[in-house]
Amino acid sequence: xxxxxxxxxxxxxxxxxxxxxxxxxxxxxxxxxxxxxxxxxxxxxxxxxxxxxxxxxxxxxxxxxxxxxxxxxxxxxxxxxxxxxxxxxxxxxxxxxxxxxxxxxxxxxxxxxxxxxxxxxxxxxxxxxxxxxxxxxxxxxxxxxxxxxxxxxxxxxxxxxxxxxxxxxxxxxxxxxxxxxxxxxxxxxx
Numbered sequence: 001x002x003x004x005x006x007x008x009x010x011x012x013x014x015x016x017x018x019x020x021x022x023x024x025x026x027x028x029x030x031x032x033x034x035x036x037x038x039x040x041x042x043x044x045x046x047x048x049x050x051x052x053x054x055x056x057x058x059x060x061x062x063x064x065x066x067x068x069x070x071x072x073x074x075x076x077x078x079x080x081x082x083x084x085x086x087x088x089x090x091x092x093x094x095x096x097x098x099x100x101x102x103x104x105x106x107x108x109x110x111x112x113x114x115x116x117x118x119x120x121x122x123x124x125x126x127x128x129x130x131x132x133x134x135x136x137x138x139x140x141x142x143x144x145x146x147x148x149x150x151x152x153x154x155x156x157x158x159x160x161x162x163x164x165x166x167x168x169x170x171x172x173x174x175x176x177x178x179x180x181x182x183x184x185x186x187x188x189x190x
Contacts, residue, residue, distance in 0.1 A: 046075065
């Protein structure tokens with residue numbers, strides 16, 4: 001990178017130039033965080049935490065590495081930390097997971113002439129089943145699955161982002177796919 005490049009200046013700690021990096025990468029980080037948590041508010045918090053941690057740890061970034069990959073790793077770590085906190089809170093409070101949105105609100109906001117009520121009901125059931133199946137994955141499996149199937153990352157990129165070897169990343173993706181297939185099989189057959 002050139003010295004007058006905003007990315008290089010941002011990586012050197014220049015706040016205004018770092019803002020340019022935030023603007024470039026925040027949408028991708030939000031999508032990753034949302035897919036990891038399934039919650040928009042939590043995803044926004046994770047994005048903020050990611051960039052805060054990244055700014056504080058800029059001195060650890062090696063210029064020969066890809067900034068986007070490094071930032072994804074920071075984001076995944078933030079998301080995993082968040083998921084661990086949520087699980088700890090749920091265990092302590094014995095709470096069950098609350099659906100992300102009220103089904104009645106989503107049904108009443110649909111325009112007329114749309115899908116049939118049966119199709120809508122099936123979609124709601126499928127969404128719940130997918131959310132439940134994703135929640136049953138380990139944190140690493142969920143992260144590997146999201147990176148591979150939502151973000152289109154290669155196995156090597158997943159390994160780097162999660163701090164594991166290629167074979168371990170490949171196995172995490174494979175296990176996630178197997179668990180999701182098993183959980184969703186009854187809906188596919190019906």
